[in-house]
Amino acid sequence: MDDFYYGEGGLRCEGVALAEISESIGSPTYVYSFAALERAYRELEEAFSGLDHLVCYAVKANGNLSVLRTLASLGAGADIVSGGELYRAMKAGFDPKKVVFAGVGKTEAEIMAALGERILLFNVESASELERLEEIAGRFGKRARVSLRVNPDVDPGTHAHISTGQGESKFGIPIDEALVLAEKIGRYRCVDLIGVHQHIGSQITKIAPHAEAIEKSAGLVEELKRRGFDIRYFNIGGGLGIRYRDEEVPSPKEYIDAIRPSLEATGAKILCEMGRYIAGNAGVLLTRVVYRKKSGAKSFLVADAGMNDLLRPSLYDAHHEVRSVKENGSSSLKADLVGPVCESGDYLARDRELPDAAEGDLLALMGTGAYGFSMASNYNSRPRAAEVMVKGDRWAVIREREHNADLIKGEVVPAFL
Numbered sequence: 462m463d464d465f466y467y468g469e470g471g472l473r474c475e476g477v478a479l480a481e482i483s484e485s486i487g488s489p490t491y492v493y494s495f496a497a498l499e500r501a502y503r504e505l506e507e508a509f510s511g512l513d514h515l516v517c518y519a520v521k522a523n524g525n526l527s528v529l530r531t532l533a534s535l536g537a538g539a540d541i542v543s544g545g546e547l548y549r550a551m552k553a554g555f556d557p558k559k560v561v562f563a564g565v566g567k568t569e570a571e572i573m574a575a576l577g578e579r580i581l582l583f584n585v586e587s588a589s590e591l592e593r594l595e596e597i598a599g600r601f602g603k604r605a606r607v608s609l610r611v612n613p614d615v616d617p618g619t620h621a622h623i624s625t626g627q628g629e630s631k632f633g634i635p636i637d638e639a640l641v642l643a644e645k646i647g648r649y650r651c652v653d654l655i656g657v658h659q660h661i662g663s664q665i666t667k668i669a670p671h672a673e674a675i676e677k678s679a680g681l682v683e684e685l686k687r688r689g690f691d692i693r694y695f696n697i698g699g700g701l702g703i704r705y706r707d708e709e710v711p712s713p714k715e716y717i718d719a720i721r722p723s724l725e726a727t728g729a730k731i732l733c734e735m736g737r738y739i740a741g742n743a744g745v746l747l748t749r750v751v752y753r754k755k756s757g758a759k760s761f762l763v764a765d766a767g768m769n770d771l772l773r774p775s776l777y778d779a780h781h782e783v784r785s786v787k788e789n790g791s792s793s794l795k796a797d798l799v800g801p802v803c804e805s806g807d808y809l810a811r812d813r814e815l816p817d818a819a820e821g822d823l824l825a826l827m828g829t830g831a832y833g834f835s836m837a838s839n840y841n842s843r844p845r846a847a848e849v850m851v852k853g854d855r856w857a858v859i860r861e862r863e864h865n866a867d868l869i870k871g872e873v874v875p876a877f878l
């Protein structure tokens with residue numbers, strides 16, 4: 462995380478001391494680095510050089526409008542999974558011709574909105590969805606461009622909750638069934654089959670599962686072409702892992718070089734939809750220690766951020782490095798960093814050597830730019846954190862901290878109560 466480093470005033474993001482941000486707007490606060498977003502995107506772009514390609518950004522990783530605007534301005538496409546993400550992507554200025562829409566449960570309203578924007582591709586996940594698409598497109602006099610999302614049945618070697626390409630997964634269509642479905646599409650009037658899509662999971666730290674899946678799916682592209690389908694796009698999904706702790710992760714170049722022959726053999730334009738790789742190490746969560754607590758032999762640092770702000774540790778037992786904002790290499794304390802939420806699973810770091818922070822000290826949870834704020838909730842009626850973007854020595858609030866009034870927005874107490 463080159464854009465977060467110790468210098469004047471403690472831990473900094475680019476040209477700004479994180480303490481300055483927190484002193485001004487409080488905590489918990491997510492802080493994102495423009496330079497880190499740009500660097501990760503450009504690394505992906507360069508890895509694909511020589512191939513006809515489009516790097517799409519998976520909006521689900523971090524959908525803040527300013528993050529999206531940054532990527533849209535760099536030329537990225539967008540991978541969306543809901544009408545809400547389509548709305549965000551359009552507001553942020555993505556070119557609809559660079560938008561791909563995945564997800565097993567697209568509703569009629571979502572399909573209509575995406576057809577209305579003339580997005581590039583629907584990544585279709587079932588025979589029923591295809592039928593629905595044909596019917597809706599027909600009703601509104603539109604044509605739908607379609608990729609079949611296949612399930613290559615490969616173990617990605619990642620956490621079970623974020624594996625999507627194995628035999629029993631709800632995602633995608635088995636490759637043999639995709640061939641049968643393709644023949645059926647040939648008879649549809651409003652649907653054009655022009656792509657194959659796959660995505661086998663997230664935080665994948667080895668090349669081998671990607672390579673195995675891509676070889677299988679590329680085989681389908683070639684078979685469909687042999688059968689006369691005009692397959693112009695091969696979407697290899699996202700999933701490239703990042704270093705949270707000490708994982709050895711392939712660089713985008715190593716990854717693409719390893720699969721380049723399979724990609725080239727398809728003759729198709731290559732799409733990818735990376736979320737974590739682009740946003741993960743571009744963000745930190747600032748949180749203040751509210752209390753120190755000892756319970757028997759165990760020590761706790763109680764923070765003002767909890768599982769509602771950052772769910773990954775509770776949900777996946779995910780590891781995020783905890784740094785003192787004040788100083789590098791301060792003395793350490795074996796403790797749990799926990800939040801104020803009334804759940805015993807509410808922790809940000811468990812049984813770890815943590816900075817020996819005093820009450821009032823600021824900590825940074827590293828690598829929280831992806832699936833951090835985007836998975837936050839109001840559980841325990843906790844207003845969601847503020848978000849900040851840093852660019853050079855400038856910074857701005859890109860999402861205001863929620864207030865108590867936001868918690869009850871839209872709630873109505875009917876007259877009969």
Ligand SMILES: Cc1ncc(COP(=O)(O)O)c(C=O)c1O
Pocket residue numbers: 519522540563564625660662663664698699700701734735736737738831
């Ligand atoms: C269909 C699809 N595409 C892209 C992504 C982005 O994945 P990642 O953030 O691991 O790159 C996901 C999430 O796993 C996904 O479900």
Ligand SMILES: N[C@@H](CCCC[NH3+])C(=O)O
Pocket residue numbers: 521623663664773831832836
């Ligand atoms: N939310 C997950 C990633 C899921 C990706 C969505 N398909 C995480 O935080 O790691």
